[in-house]
Amino acid sequence: MKSIHDLQLNGRRVLLRADFNVPMNERGEITDDIRIRTVLPTIEHILAHQGKLVICSHMGRPKGQPVAEFSLAPVAAHLQSLIGRPVRLAPDCVGDAVQEIVAAMAPGEVVMLENLRFHKAETANDPDFSAQLAGLADVYINDAFAVSHRAHASVVGVAERVADKAAGLLLQAEIDYFHKAMDTPVRPLVALVGGAKVSSKLAALENMLTKVDRMIIGGAMANTFLKSQGIDVGSSKVEEDLLESAARLIDKAREKGVKIFLPVDFVVADAFSAEATVKNVTVQDVPPTWMALDIGPASTILFKEALQDAKTIVWNGPMGAFEIDAFARGTMALCQAVASSHALSITGGGDSNAAVKKAGEERNITYMSTGGGAFLELMEGKSLPGIEALS
Known part of the structure; x- marks a missing residue:
């Protein structure tokens, strides 16, 4: 398994699978941002190497349809405040509009795709849905350990369709610590x-x-x-x-x-x-x-x-x-x-x-x-x- 350090990111579209399924209160405010903060080292590495960062994640259980309370809009806004640069929320995670937004990105820009689980195809690991997500990427990085036991499109399907792929810094740390504890x-x-x-x-x-x-x-x-x-x-x-x-x-x-x-x-x-x-x-x-x-x-x-x-x-x-x-x-x-x-x-x-x-x-x-x-x-x-x- 390659590390993010092994890949050339400059000027390339980097699709980052993160787990931003954060808890929110009834006012739509994030109550604990630890899941966002733990991915920041990977995000900062990609941006420092001038990648075009496209972030995908799920939120809650919308059961395969758009649900306003499960939008990633609050996450995009919070991430923007943490990294000090604009984070644009795409209207969906696949489709022509999303492709146009990603195609127009410059190095160092950040786009967050809307909730993956607004589509049933995500949890079904649908091949067409996987191919559409993969089409947004020159490089795929998985930094979502918490969902890596799920054979979902954004976790498995995309990785099977993108040649340049690697573990993010959080995922690498999770695996390294577990092996250190249980294997050696x-x-x-x-x-x-x-x-x-x-x-x-x-x-x-x-x-x-x-x-x-x-x-x-x-x-x-x-x-x-x-x-x-x-x-x-x-x-x-x-x-x-x-x-x-x-x-x-x-x-x-x-x-x-x-x-x-x-x-x-x-x-x-x-x-x-x-x-x-x-x-x-x-x-x-x-x-x-x-x-x-x-x-x-x-x-x-x-x-x-x-x-x-x-x-x-x-x-x-x-x-x-x-x-x-x-x-x-x-x-x-x-x-x-x-x-x-x-x-x-x-x-x-x-x-x-x-x-x-x-x-x-x-x-x-x-x-x-x-x-x-x-x-x-x-x-x-x-x-x-x-x-x-x-x-």
Whole structure:
């Protein structure tokens, strides 16, 4: 896979696939621009080398038709303020008008195409749609790691039709950090895995057993593992159909000499609510009608000890319902433990990054991945279509 540094950009049309699917409030104002800022180094590199920059992205789920609230107009305006030069928003992402705008571009100019997902052909990886996008490019750069697990037209179809293609600086960093953590780690390598569902992470857990030295499992998914070992967890969320799979994974870990750490106590509540009655109990003492919503203080100490001598930490998923303060202490404590460690630490997008931000520890994590789903597929040992297309 080539890097953007390997390509000649001067005077050429550079189609950049970015992920500018940013959160906005009801007034159409961007509330978090991190997805834009992380692509700025690639944008600045292209402009410094006098490329004609054409940016494409999706926004929201417009279901294949133009929807005003999902227009990229606020993104174009915000990017313009960040880079200090005009960013023209095209009326569409394909069509004669778009071709004319791109054909008239001078080196160093920036055009942003309108939302790719205003066309169903984008998610269908339609060949005609892919060819139209590819026709706008002399060079294709993928810097959208968060969607590189999707075989969409702008991710795969265009890359297959443009000879000069490469990874942007963000995408390259994502891949480099992941391989550093999972393929050539400094050991001990510890995986910290949480979140709600075993089903969404079972393949990742099984693959990681071949790589890690220790595995810490928290969040609601830990309930399924505990119940698979004969522990009644009251009315806590459990995936009954995965009890045998959870038990097999624990047995497999034992055979491989990989230590699995599960919670030994919980913060439980009589309802999923900030106003619920809350108490700490051991995992064996969860009341029948109560639910576990965070790891307890003893589990926090146990998990922190398991991380203490780690040289590499890969984290995906919170330890509880951290959005509610009453159930956030376990996740916040582990954020601080990971941030204060001397390990290479990588968080896997989504809720993990949100938890780190809530704890105010962003600057103390080695790398925060921008792609939850893509990161998880890498953890499963899968190749990403967007990466394969660049190769």
